């Protein structure tokens with residue numbers, strides 16, 4: 001029967017880094033079930049950041065990035081001998097279990113994440129994360145816009161109005177009504193990332209009888225991300 005497992009030999013390209021993007025299944029409904037604060041629920045973001053930390057510890061990616069209900073992991077060491085079925089199923093179920101462990105709630109349905117794999121070369125890495133961060137900003141403007149419009153219109157009217165508006169128009173509408181998106185927390189605009197950072201440690205070398213500086217890396221969760229650029233990814237050794 002083993003030969004019936006026709007997808008089991010599908011593998012990611014050899015010598016390629018990959019990005020795995022997870023996305024919460026029907027989190028629109030989950031947000032309703034759990035009464036998440038609109039447009040941004042701080043507790044939800046805390047939980048998702050913990051999921052990212054768990055993923056980081058388990059699969060040692062170079063970089064993890066999250067906003068809304070999606071998580072992207074950049075991996076250079078490919079697990080499970082590159083087997084696509086294994087990677088997608090284990091990582092998405094690991095994320096869902098981690099989400100449940102960290103979320104202290106009575107769920108109406110078991111939460112799940114979908115998962116996809118994107119092989120990338122080094123030039124794609126910055127492009128990819130810029131693309132997702134732009135999406136985070138669009139999501140931020142739109143969700144604040146819709147929350148504001150729903151406070152002054154019916155839900156249907158608010159949805160119709162927002163569909164016809166450009167990002168700049170929403171920004172201006174909010175500004176004219178006392179909501180300045182430039183002043184809101186950075187993570188709502190730019191998302192959250194988990195990566196390794198170097199810490200400067202001063203020790204004492206007994207043999208040579210003098211102080212000695214060394215560097216130790218630790219896992220850092222960044223709630224104050226800059227706009228992604230080449231310098232940022234070079235600084236944290238994600239690209240050369």
Ligand SMILES: Nc1nc2c(ncn2[C@@H]2O[C@H](COP(=O)(O)OP(=O)(O)OP(=O)(O)O)[C@@H](O)[C@H]2O)c(=O)[nH]1
Pocket residue numbers: 023024025026027028029031036037038039040041042044045068069
């Ligand atoms: N209220 C609230 N909802 C959130 C928050 N973060 C994410 N969401 C919800 O998560 C949804 C994520 O969007 P999608 O992934 O496109 O929608 P989905 O319902 O998960 O659908 P699929 O991913 O296609 O299964 C948003 O539409 C919101 O409803 C939050 O901080 N507060």
Ligand SMILES: [Mg+2]
Pocket residue numbers: 023024025026027028069
């Ligand atoms: Mg989703």
